């Protein structure tokens with residue numbers, strides 16, 4: 001409760017998002033905080049297996065099954081220079097730009113705008129042979145991380161996406177199988193020594209540390225080998241493409257903290 005109060009005060013005093021309440025407020029607060037702690041915990045415990053590496057990017061997974069379906073948790077870390085945590089997270093959250101970087105999508109509908117930093121989205125993903133096509137219905141929330149939870153970073157932001165239900169769009173209605181998901185993108189901005197010199201930071205002085213966590217339940221039959229092959233190909237492709245997209249989009253714009 002204390003923590004939730006701190007978050008509300010933080011978002012109001014920062015002047016970014018109004019502390020509006022709506023039917024999903026408490027669920028969103030709880031799961032976003034859980035995801036923040038999960039994202040901040042390390043991958044050095046011997047439980048995670050490195051499966052992809054490219055430059056600064058590292059992707060880890062844990063192989064897990066529920067009722068014979070692979071639900072492998074994924075955790076990825078990456079470092080990108082020249083962008084802030086806020087810029088990264090805003091582009092991940094904003095449904096209006098999703099088709100500019102998300103390559104697995106066929107259709108996306110914003111079902112509800114709960115506040116200026118929370119919405120409910122229905123997505124239809126491209127079909128992967130030989131499995132039934134999937135859809136996903138989830139709330140999405142963008143949030144600045146309270147200063148005392150940023151550790152050594154200048155600032156930190158998080159986006160959390162989590163499955164939900166909507167009476168007008170029931171799951172598994174014939175055409176698609178609904179996936180279940182809990183996904184977060186947590187980004188931290190680091191400044192180099194320019195701050196100490198007293199000059200305002202430029203893009204050359206910024207580094208963004210990115211942590212992406214995903215647990216996706218395929219929701220119904222999908223061959224495990226195909227699923228793992230799809231994830232092995234798609235997650236690195238997504239993170240590289242998305243971070244490059246944000247870098248390009250922001251490079252000629254004023255820095256946004």
Ligand code: 6CM
Nearest residue numbers: 102125128131134161183222226227234235238
């Ligand atoms: O996080 C990512 N994208 C966000 C915005 O779209 C959002 C995405 C959620 C959907 C993730 C589920 C994708 C399922 C794709 C179909 C699976 C096929 C199963 C059949 C295989 C035999 O959080 C980036 C998501 C990158 C996904 C690889």
